[in-house]
Each structure stands twice: as structure tokens, then as C-alpha cells.
Amino acid sequence: MPRRALTDQAAIAAMIGGIDRVFSSLGRVVLCADPRWQVVHASHGIDALGGEGTAASLLGATLEQLLGAELFGPGGALRSAVEAGERREGWGATLLLPGRRPRRVAVTAAPLVERRDDLCDPGVAFVVVLRPAEEAIEPGAEPGVVHFSGIVARSQAMQNVFRLIDNLAESDATVLLSGESGTGKELVARAFHLHSARRAGPFVAVNCAALPGDLLESELFGHVRGAFTGAVRDREGRFELAARGTLFLDEIGDLPLTLQGKLLRVLQERTFERVGESRPRESDARILAATHLDLARAVREGRFREDLYYRLNVLRIEIPPLRDRREEIPTLVEHFLVDSRRRMGRGPTRLSPQAMDVLYRHPWPGNVRELRNVIERAVVMCEEDVA
Numbered sequence: 001m002p003r004r005a006l007t008d009q010a011a012i013a014a015m016i017g018g019i020d021r022v023f024s025s026l027g028r029v030v031l032c033a034d035p036r037w038q039v040v041h042a043s044h045g046i047d048a049l050g051g052e053g054t055a056a057s058l059l060g061a062t063l064e065q066l067l068g069a070e071l072f073g074p075g076g077a078l079r080s081a082v083e084a085g086e087r088r089e090g091w092g093a094t095l096l097l098p099g100r101r102p103r104r105v106a107v108t109a110a111p112l113v114e115r116r117d118d119l120c121d122p123g124v125a126f127v128v129v130l131r132p133a134e135e136a137i138e139p140g141a142e143p144g145v146v147h148f149s150g151i152v153a154r155s156q157a158m159q160n161v162f163r164l165i166d167n168l169a170e171s172d173a174t175v176l177l178s179g180e181s182g183t184g185k186e187l188v189a190r191a192f193h194l195h196s197a198r199r200a201g202p203f204v205a206v207n208c209a210a211l212p213g214d215l216l217e218s219e220l221f222g223h224v225r226g227a228f229t230g231a232v233r234d235r236e237g238r239f240e241l242a243a244r245g246t247l248f249l250d251e252i253g254d255l256p257l258t259l260q261g262k263l264l265r266v267l268q269e270r271t272f273e274r275v276g277e278s279r280p281r282e283s284d285a286r287i288l289a290a291t292h293l294d295l296a297r298a299v300r301e302g303r304f305r306e307d308l309y310y311r312l313n314v315l316r317i318e319i320p321p322l323r324d325r326r327e328e329i330p331t332l333v334e335h336f337l338v339d340s341r342r343r344m345g346r347g348p349t350r351l352s353p354q355a356m357d358v359l360y361r362h363p364w365p366g367n368v369r370e371l372r373n374v375i376e377r378a379v380v381m382c383e384e385d386v387a
Contacts, residue, residue: 028043028045028129028130028131029042029043029045029046029049029105029129029130029131030042030043030045030127030128030129030130031043031046031058031063031066031127031128031129031130032112032124032126032127032128033063033124033125033126033127033128034123034124034125035123035125036062037062037063037064037072037079037126038060038061038062038063039058039059039060039061039062039063039066040059040124041059041124042054042055042056042058042059043055046058046097046130049095049097049100049103050097050098050099050100051099051100054097057098063079063128064076065096066095066096066097067093067094067095067096067105067107067128068093068094068096068147068150070147070150070152070335070338070339071091071093071107071147074342075338075341075342076338077091077147077334077335077338078091078107078109080338081109082109082110082111082126083111085111086110087108087109087110087111088107088108088109088110089108090106090107090108091106091107091108091109091145091146091147092104092105092106092107092145092146092147092148092159092162093105093106093107093146093147093148094147094148094149094194094195095130101169101195101196101197101199102149102194102195102199103166104132104146104148104162104166105130105131105132106130106131106132107128107129107130108128108129108131109126109127109128109129110126110127111125111126112124112125112126112127145331146158146159146162148162148165148191149190149191149194149195150187150190150191151184151187151188151191152328152331152332152335153328153331154325154327154328154331155320155325155327155328157320157324157325158320158325158328161188161317161319162191164317165188165191165192165195166195168192168195168196168315169195169196169197170196170197171196172196172197172198172286173314173315174267174286174287174288174289174311174312174314174315175189175192175288175289175314175315175316175317176252176289176290176291176295176312176313176314176315176316176317177189177288177289177290177291177316177317177319178290178291178292178295178316178317178318178319179290179292179318179319179320179321180292180319180321180367181292181366181367181369182322182366182367182368182369182370183319183320183321183322183367183368184319184367184368184369185250185290185319186205186248186250186290188317188319189203189205189246189248189250189288189290190203190248192246192288193245193246193248193286193288196246196286198244198245198246198286200244201242201243201244201245201246202241202242202243202244202245202246203242203245203246203248204238204241204242204245204246204247204248204285205247205248205250206219206220206238206247206248206249206250207250207251208249208250208251208252208253208254208255209250209251209254210251213256213258213259214228216255216256216259217258217259217262217275218231218235218237218275219237219238220237220238220239220259220263221237221239221262221272221273221274221275222234222235222236222237222239222240222274222275223235223237223274223275223276223277224274224275224276224277226276227274227275227276227277228275228276231275231276234274237272237274239266239272239283239285240281242285243283243284243285244284244285245285245286246285246286246287246288247285247286247287247288248288248289248290249263249287249288249289249290250289250290251290251291251292252289252290252291252295252312253291253292253293253295253298253303253304254291254293257303257304257305260304260305260308261305261308263308264305264307264308264311266283266287267287267308267311267312268311270282270283270284271283287312289312295309295312295313296309321364321367322364322367322368322370322371323363323364326360329356329359329360329371330356332368332371332372333351333356333359333371333375336371336372336375336376337350337351337375337379340375340376340379341379344379344380351378355378359371359374
């Protein structure tokens with residue numbers, strides 16, 4: 001090994017030690033990464049989050065594993081910017097440490113040193129600084145961009161939802177998500193699951209509006225052989241498949257009245273019966289429900305059981321429509337452009353000011369889902385760098 005390489009490595013080690021001491025005194029965590037975005041140094045401040053020895057255990061892990069592909073995977077927003085020599089400050093992310101519940105953090109990332117052929121591998125190329133997410137937004141300040149378990153948001157309303165998810169991380173309370181179609185209710189439900197004590201269990205989703213009542217009953221509770229024509233063997237339902245995990249009942253407002261009573265029994269007694277069976281089975285699934293309907297009005301009109309409504313409405317979260325959080329449109333556009341280019345290997349790198357103005361003025365009846373489809377279509381159809 002050349003003497004200069006040894007000298008440079010010693011200098012780098014001394015520099016890292018100095019960075020560690022400075023940031024530890026400020027309550028920050030420092031991660032240094034090589035050109036492949038693998039961790040070559042983690043400050044001991046991270047032991048406070050993951051337990052003693054966490055810093056050493058992270059060596060060789062990728063930033064993508066720790067902070068998500070949307071930010072640090074190939075083509076990720078932060079990774080692309082930093083590789084281009086830029087610095088990004090105060091981005092929200094979810095830190096995933098082995099054996100620990102996900103934790104929201106604010107991320108600052110920057111290039112540290114240029115790649116040198118005469119330096120021993122691994123050389124330090126990038127530095128990432130983490131701090132508690134609650135410090136990311138000062139009272140009265142404009143919210144920054146937050147990446148939270150697959151959700152990208154900028155508005156205060158959505159960041160309030162993220163805080164609520166964090167606060168309920170250890171709770172099994174039933175949650176009712178309401179909002180227009182396309183606002184991202186299932187993504188919020190998945191975030192609830194990923195930040196809960198049940199995150200190691202399955203996340204099972206069923207759309208209550210997609211199946212007729214007789215099939216939906218079997219889908220939810222399962223059936224035994226011979227229960228009806230075509231039931232040639234015993235079959236587990238979604239409640240059993242979601243054991244020790246989370247069951248997400250989408251479009252709960254479309255659940256037939258005949259099944260509403262059976263669902264109420266599961267919520268109250270934590271037991272259910274398969275179709276064609278009289279033996280009760282225990283339910284060990286947390287229930288999250290979602291609807292685009294006004295359930296209180298459905299109760300008044302006799303289309304939804306009042307007792308079930310109050311049992312589901314333990315905690316209600318309203319997901320605002322996109323037209324009420326237009327400040328998120330540029331953030332979502334960039335996110336969908338990156339995602340579509342990654343999947344399709346083509347498309348515009350940005351939208352023109354004229355195109356962005358059209359997006360701002362559109363009423364978005366289909367909400368975020370509609371915006372995603374519009375951007376995906378632009379990636380498919382546009383042959384230029386700018387759409």
C-alpha cells in the first residue's frame with residue numbers, strides 16, 4: 001500500500017473522528033458513506049436510537065436500507081442531487097434500524113470528498129446528518145418535504161397525520177381514514193402498519209366494494225368445505241391471514257348491512273366464525289378502515305349501522321384532497337417523474353413552467369392518483385427532456 005494512501009487514510013480517519021465529536025455534542029447522528037452509498041462510519045449517537053453497538057452493526061449497510069429507496073436508491077431524490085455535487089438540507093425520512101420501530105428523522109446530505117484513485121477503498125464520498133424530525137419544522141415555518149414510509153408530502157395537514165401515526169405507534173386502536181377517492185388512504189394505512197408494534201406481521205387489504213356480499217363474507221371470514229357450491233376445501237379468510245398484523249378494510253361504507261353485524265361482533269368480541277362453521281375463532285388483527293363516503297349521513301339514511309360506526313370511529317383521520325394542498329404538487333410531480341423514469345427508463349426530466357401552471361389550475365377530482373397517472377402518461381408520450 002503506498003505511503004501516501006496510508007497517510008491520507010489516517011487523515012480521513014482523524015477528520016471523521018472530529019466530525020463525530022462535533023455533531024455528537026449537538027445531538028446529531030453522522031453517517032459517512034463510500035461511493036457505493038455503503039456506510040463506512042456511523043457516529044455513536046445512533047446507539048441512542050438503536051441500542052448499544054448499533055453504530056458498529058451498520059458498517060456495510062446501504063443508505064437505501066436505512067432511509068429508503070425513494071431518497072437513496074438508484075435514482076433517488078437525495079442520492080441524485082448529492083451525486084451531482086449538491087447539498088440537501090432538512091428532508092424528512094423514516095429511519096429503519098434492525099429490531100427497532102421506524103423513526104422519523106430530518107436528513108441533511110452532502111458530498112464530502114472527491115473520489116481519489118490513490119485512496120484505499122472504501123473512501124468517504126458522502127456525509128449524511130440525521131436529527132429528530134420534530135426539530136425539522138420550527139413553529140410558523142414553512143413545512144419542508146417529508147418522505148414518510150412511501151408517502152411524499154409538504155403540507156402541514158399531511159405532516160400532522162405523520163405525527164399522529166408516530167404517536168399511535170404502540171396503540172392497537174381502530175382507525176377510520178376518510179377522504180375522497182385517490183387521496184392515498186391505503187398508503188396512510190400502510191404507514192400506520194409499518195410504524196406499529198405489528199409491523200413484523202402481515203398487512204392484508206380488502207376492498208369491501210369490489211365483491212358481492214356472499215363472496216365478501218367468505219373473503220373476510222373464510223369458509224369450510226361444503227359450505228356452499230364450489231367450496232371444495234377449507235379456506236382461510238382475511239381475518240386469519242392478518243393474524244398478528246393489520247387488516248385494512250377499504251371502502252367500508254359499501255359493506256352490506258348483513259355483514260356489518262358480523263364485523264361489529266369481531267370488533268367487540270375479537271371472535272368470528274368461518275362460513276359454514278359454528279366454532280368461534282379468535283381474531284388477532286388490528287383493524288384499519290377507510291371510506292370516501294360520509295358515514296354519519298349513511299347512518300341517518302339507514303345504510304350503515306350506528307353501533308358499527310361508533311365502534312370504527314375510535315380515531316378518525318381526514319385525508320385532505322389535493323386541491324386543498326396544492327403546495328404539494330411540485331413535490332409530487334418530482335417524485336412521480338423520478339419513479340416513472342426509474343421504472344420505464346425514459347421520459348422528461350422536468351416539466352415546463354407552462355405545464356406546471358396547468359397542473360396548478362386543474363381541480364384534480366381524482367386527487368393524487370390522477371396526478372400520478374398524468375405524470376406517467378407524460379413520461380410515456382414525451383420524447384424531450386422537458387414536458
